[in-house]
Amino acid sequence: MPVSDERPAGAPAPLVTAAAVTAVEGLLLLALAVLEIASLTGGRLTMGLTTSLFFAAFGALLVACGWLITHGHTWARGPILLAQLIALGLAWNLRGGETTIISVALGIVALVVIAGMLHPQTIEAINRQDA
Numbered sequence: 427m428p429v430s431d432e433r434p435a436g437a438p439a440p441l442v443t444a445a446a447v448t449a450v451e452g453l454l455l456l457a458l459a460v461l462e463i464a465s466l467t468g469g470r471l472t473m474g475l476t477t478s479l480f481f482a483a484f485g486a487l488l489v490a491c492g493w494l495i496t497h498g499h500t501w502a503r504g505p506i507l508l509a510q511l512i513a514l515g516l517a518w519n520l521r522g523g524e525t526t527i528i529s530v531a532l533g534i535v536a537l538v539v540i541a542g543m544l545h546p547q548t549i550e551a552i553n554r555q556d557a
């Protein structure tokens with residue numbers, strides 16, 4: 427099954443929107459990785475390095491999946507959906523107190539991506555690519 431390097435003509439808007447938001451999430455995680463490295467101190471060197479490595483790897487994966495899903499690589503749908511489920515769990519954990527705004531924003535973004543990835547037009551486009 428050959429995979430195209432070009433975005434399929436007529437890729438549905440829900441798929442493109444979900445992929446773009448996912449890529450932005452990935453870019454934000456990459457920025458967090460850089461900020462984590464910038465705030466390293468001797469007392470938390472190991473924790474800071476492993477945290478920044480995790481953020482960088484997760485961010486790079488999301489950016490790649492956001493791009494790949496619009497270019498015919500349908501396997502990227504799984505990691506995108508899993509990342510959004512993790513984000514929903516994190517949003518639930520952050521609810522209340524000073525982090526409420528972060529919780530609400532995280533939850534809305536995750537729900538937008540999930541809705542875009544599960545939209546009937548997206549499912550149809552993915553099924554066409556798999557055929």
